[in-house]
Amino acid sequence: MRIDGQGIEKGLLEIGDLRAGYGATVILEGVSFTVPPRGRLALLGRNGVGKSTTLATLVGQTTRHGGSIKLDGVELSGLASSARAAAGLGYVPQTRDVFKSLTVEENLVTGLKGRPRAALEEAYALFPRLGERRRNGGAELSGGEQQMLSVARALLGQPTVLLLDEPLEGLAPVICDLLMDALSKLDMTVILVEQQIDRALEFADSVVFLDRGRVVHAGPAQHAADDAALLERHLGVALAA
Numbered sequence: 001m002r003i004d005g006q007g008i009e010k011g012l013l014e015i016g017d018l019r020a021g022y023g024a025t026v027i028l029e030g031v032s033f034t035v036p037p038r039g040r041l042a043l044l045g046r047n048g049v050g051k052s053t054t055l056a057t058l059v060g061q062t063t064r065h066g067g068s069i070k071l072d073g074v075e076l077s078g079l080a081s082s083a084r085a086a087a088g089l090g091y092v093p094q095t096r097d098v099f100k101s102l103t104v105e106e107n108l109v110t111g112l113k114g115r116p117r118a119a120l121e122e123a124y125a126l127f128p129r130l131g132e133r134r135r136n137g138g139a140e141l142s143g144g145e146q147q148m149l150s151v152a153r154a155l156l157g158q159p160t161v162l163l164l165d166e167p168l169e170g171l172a173p174v175i176c177d178l179l180m181d182a183l184s185k186l187d188m189t190v191i192l193v194e195q196q197i198d199r200a201l202e203f204a205d206s207v208v209f210l211d212r213g214r215v216v217h218a219g220p221a222q223h224a225a226d227d228a229a230l231l232e233r234h235l236g237v238a239l240a241a
């Protein structure tokens with residue numbers, strides 16, 4: 001459990017009336033939700049509704065038009081991306097962010113942020129495959145290995161909140177199992193954007209559905225998993241029985 005000096009658990013994320021987009025184009029029309037410390041939120045919705053934009057806005061990579069982003073009571077929205085990372089936001093973008101010209105280990109070193117090199121063992125313990133391939137170049141890795149590397153590098157920065165944008169995209173089911181097993185062991189606040197709804201709802205304890213830049217439903221993940229009509233309404237899909 002993560003407890004700070006005052007006995008307050010870290011990782012509380014409070015998003016209030018967030019409006020953001022790209023330049024003058026507004027995509028998020030007022031998004032609000034809260035994730036408790038060590039909570040796991042699945043952020044779901046059809047294609048193009050603003051899920052990736054929400055994560056990118058949290059880390060300061062879009063144009064913010066209004067609203068607040070508070071982590072443990074501290075307002076982050078006026079800060080540069082690097083300061084938000086230092087405050088505790090870890091981000092794994094959809095693009096996977098692997099340096100192809102560097103080895104696995106060199107990629108991981110870029111995530112150490114001043115921590116001793118011995119901390120690399122944390123990454124190899126979470127994903128033994130990365131340890132086996134530590135001297136391989138980033139370009140030689142499979143999609144699954146690249147995703148493990150991207151997640152591991154973000155974790156080396158010791159975030160209190162991890163933001164994951166479609167980590168399972170394009171991966172074989174056996175690799176999805178491996179990745180989700182590793183993510184399930186993490187003891188931190190997580191926001192997961194994912195198209196594999198069944199896996200996302202199994203992982204998460206709460207869910208937010210977006211539609212056209214707005215929150216259209218928020219509640220427990222288990223309730224959503226049991227409510228076929230809700231899933232159909234917001235995602236246009238039904239879970240496999």
Ligand SMILES: Nc1ncnc2c1ncn2[C@@H]1O[C@H](COP(=O)(O)OP(=O)(O)OP(=O)(O)O)[C@@H](O)[C@H]1O
Nearest residue numbers: 022025027045046047048049050051052053054193
């Ligand atoms: N860099 C960008 N510049 C301008 N518009 C963008 C940019 N990135 C995304 N958009 C637009 O913002 C809207 C929301 O996109 P976003 O990627 O956030 O959706 P999403 O819910 O994550 O969907 P998907 O599952 O397809 O990734 C879309 O209309 C998209 O075309």
